[in-house]
Amino acid sequence: MLQRSDSLAPQRVRYQGLKDASTLRRDVRYGQMDHVHVRAGSVISVTTVDGGCDVWLTSRPRDARDFGVTAFDGPIGTGDALPATGFDTRALRAMAQSRDTTLDQARGLRIFGPDAPAGETHIGKITQDADLICILPAQGGFIETGAGGRVVLTIQPPAGNGHDLTLPDPLGHVVDEWRVSRGTARAYTLKKGQFVQIIDVEGQQCSDFMAMRADALDQGVERYIDSTVSRTMARGAYPTPGLHDKFFDQDMVPLLALRQDTVGRHDTFALACTARGYEERGFPGHINCSDNISGAFAPYGIGTRRAWPAINFFFNSWIDWQNHHIAADEAWSRPGDHVTMQALTDLVCVSTACPDDVDPINGWNPTDVHVRIYDETSRIQHAVAWRANPEDAAQMTARSAFHPRISKLTSSFQVARQLWMPTQYDATGAIAEYWACKTAATLQDMSGLRKFDIIGPDAEELLQICLTRNAAKLSQHRGFYALICDARGSVLDDGTLFRLEDTAFRWCCGSDNSGLHLREQAAAHGLNVRVLSYGDKIQNLALQGPKSRDILRKIVFTQPSRPALDNLKWFGFTIARLHDRDGPMFMLCRTGFTGELGYEIFCDSADAVTIWDALMEAGAPDGLVPMGSHALEMLRIEAGLMISGAEFGPEADAFESGLGFAVDLKKPHFIGRTALERNTTAPRRTLVGLHMVGNEVPVHGDGIFVGREQVGTVTSACHSPALGHAICMARVAVENAATGTNLEVGKLDGHMKRLGATLVDLPFLDPKREKARA
Structure with a gap:
């Protein structure tokens, strides 16, 4: 029954034709470099996404010591000396050291400059096996004048080598690796501390995995990954769109720890496919993973089973909440996607390449799986994949530039876009951090914010x-909070716009969709403007609390041509330096997301640790403490500040999201204005606050009721330490939105349990925002 794709008609068009993918794609961002091994005969193309930045290519041929341009086809000559600054050169220097050479004589090809438009492409051919390196150096003064950029590097391998490119670069020292052919399984051993990496070679291919504890097998007892124990210990639902952090056996002994996952969607925990499952659907004798697992495990004395439980890597399943059935569709995995786990004890494992060709789970076309084993000395960073947009190459979650300091203070992190961000700190905890922000000062890493520079003669028009x-009313060194809406008036993104110069603006926002939307509109209207992204080159901190200005006075230096710290009003900014005229430069803004007096600092990632240290040292006498996201959530809800996915999104317009204060209907035209003006005459819902009776905190999506009828929905909720009870922001029908109205939040089925609440105005505290304006 196992068939090749040429004998199977595709059931429908798959996104980007994953099974046919043969090119490698990499995104390289401003102030960064990336490298990849390429084979002779490969065709490379480099395309500017934003335009407006330098782009360099260099290579290190496999048979040469030095970096240069000899691997490129065409009359390039000797090239130019590579830039020595503007990007993190550590990886490049490590590569040079491994070849016992230096970068002093390294040459490169500058294929684009600041005048290159978006969409410009350079195409070349590789003449010999080499490490290809793409560099986007940052220009000096970009904090002050604006900059940014991104390119897409694609590599088309020579004929016959398409599959080689889909394998990711090794994560550490490879002990062994092999290919599991489609429709087969292979068992293997893992020593404690070793890592196993399961790679989907061509995309959309399920791979079942099981592990047995070796010491138990030596005693004649089978102890293996147990679904009930694992999900109970991890407090995770079944099936989950992802993986547990750890997997346990029946004795609650941890067997494996997840280290990396580039997909984020797997089935944990169902059965591997069985002969019976195929027979009942009319496919007797079909190859199945359970029989394959039994056969692979047999040499280790493991008993045969008709049905094996398994972690079903890359299997896309979910629960239909209407009928509670498990549903499945084609996998989310793309060529080269992988999962990496570390063995916490000696194990006997098995991996399959699922043979299912009668369901969508393998894209209707079973393919191979690749397995790599790394030794215990490999330093494999804990990370998951993140894509700002579906067409982007995956980025593994990274650490912010402040991580060297933050990681010494806490081990509590969660993913915020592409970065690991602290949730709270060991010495304080969320409640103490909350009160520090209200009585002294806090410092928070906010580097996950997106930053775009809009530059050009038509920047203001865009x-x-x-x-x-x-935007025409915005002076230099001033900013304001604003929205980007679609034609229906729904909020696509919110953020703060700053005017750097007459034709240069900086948009600090929550989503990469802002950049896409701005570029699309610039192209649609034929405007001469560039929308430049920074990636992680600009990092930012939030210094918040009543002592924040006093702390900054100790370390901030501004030139006479720039606004002084004490003259900054709410939403004003200046370009400052640390301590004196020669200190690191940063952008200092009178903004924040806490409702308290506060400032935000935007700096070069290379200066991040220096600025963190200076702030913590200066703030120590004033009680400054670092703050995580848990405390910020309480502060922002008390302050009535809205976030995407909670208060605003595609299901509500700007006014229904409580953001009408950021809509200027006196402005003649902007996208969404017609819909918003129409909706103001007959609004149906409005955003309000709820004072809950007691301390039980509702969750996002809980219904709000009057008797049997639902009249609204909770958008955000927390326990307010200042008020001493739970509070909510909620969207309710205008007919039930009078201040003082008694409502109920429904739990369980919405009727079996009710939490009393009283409707209040937003914000919950400091209604005139006097503290932030102080």
Whole structure:
């Protein structure tokens, strides 16, 4: 029954034709470099996404010591000396050291400059096996004048080598590796501390995995990954769109720890496919993973089973909440996607390449799986994949530039876009951090914010089209909060716009969709403007609390041509330096997300640790403590500040999201204005606050009731330490939105349990925002 793709008609068009993918794609961002091994005969193309930045290519041929341009086809000559600054050169220097050479004589090809438009492409051919290196150095002064950029590097391998490119670069020292052919399984051993990496070679291919504890097998007892124990210990639902952090056996002994996952969607925990499952559907004798697992395990004395439980890597399943059935569709995995786990004890494992060709789970076309084993000395960073947009190459979650300091203070992190961000700190905890922000000062890593520079003669015109407020009224060194809406008036993104110069603006926001939307509108209207992204080159901190200005006075230096710290009003900014005129430069803004007096600092990632240290040292006498996201959530809800996915999104317009204050209907035109103006005459819902009776905190999506009828939905909720009870932001029908109205939040089925609440105005505290304006 196992068939090749040429004998199977495709059931439908798959996204980007994953099974046919034969090119490698990499995104390289401003101030970064990336490298990849390429084979002779490969065709490379480099395309500017934003335009407006330098782009360099260099190579290190496998048979040469030095970096240069000899691996490129064409009359390139000797090339130019590589830039020595503007990007993290550590990886490049490590590569040079491994070849017992230096970068002093390294040459490269500058294929694009600051004048290159978006969409420009350079195409070349590789003449010999080499490490190809792409560099986007940052220019000096970009904090002050604006900059940014991104390119897409694609590599088309020579004929016959397509599969080689889909394998990711090794994560550490490879002990062994092999290919599991489609429709087969292979058993193997893992020593404690070793890592196993399961790689989907061509994309959309399920791979079942099982592990047995070796010491138990030596005693004649089978102890293996147990679904009930694992999900109970991890407090995870079944099936989960992802993986547990650890997997346990029946004795609650941890067997494996997840280290990396580039997909984020797997089945944990169902059965591997069985002969019976195929027979009952009319496919007797079909190859199945359970029989394959039994056969692979047999040499280790493991008993045969008709049905094996398994972690079903890359299997896309979910629960239909209407009928509670398990549903499945084609996998989310793409060529080269992988999962990496570390053995916490000696194990006997098995991996399959699922043979299912009668369901969508393998894209209707079973393919191979690749397995790599790394030794215990490999330093494999804990990470998951993140894509700002579906067409982007995957980025593994990284650490912010402040991580060297933060990691010494806490081990509590969660993913915020592409970065690991602290949730709270060991010495304080969320409640103490909350009170520190209200009585002293806190310092928070906010580097997950997106930063875009909009530069060019038509920059203001583009912003007038896309933003809900009037950019023409914005002076240099000033900013305002604004929205980007679609034609229906729904909020696509919110953020703060700063005017750097007459034709240069900086948009600090929550989503990469802002950049896409701005570029699309610039192209649609034929505007001469660039929308430049920074990636992680600009990092930022939030210094918040009543002592924040006093702390900054100790370390901030500003030139006479720039606004002084004490003259900054709410939403004003200046370009400052640390301590004196020669210190690191940063952008200092009178903004924040806590409702307290506060500032935000935007700096070069290379200066991040220096600025963190200076702030912590200066703030120590004033009680400054670092703060995590848990405390921020309480502060922002008390302050009535809205976030995407909670208060605003595609299901509500700007006014229904409580963001009408950021909409200027006096402005003649902007995207969404017509819909918003229409909706103001007959609004149906509005955002309000709820004072809960007691301390039980509702969750996002809980219904709000009057008697049997649901009249609203909870958007955000927390326990307020200042008020001493739970509070909510909620969207309710205008007919039930009078201040003082008694409502109920429904739990369980919405009727079996009710939590009393009283409707109040937002924000919950400091209604005139006097503290932030102080």
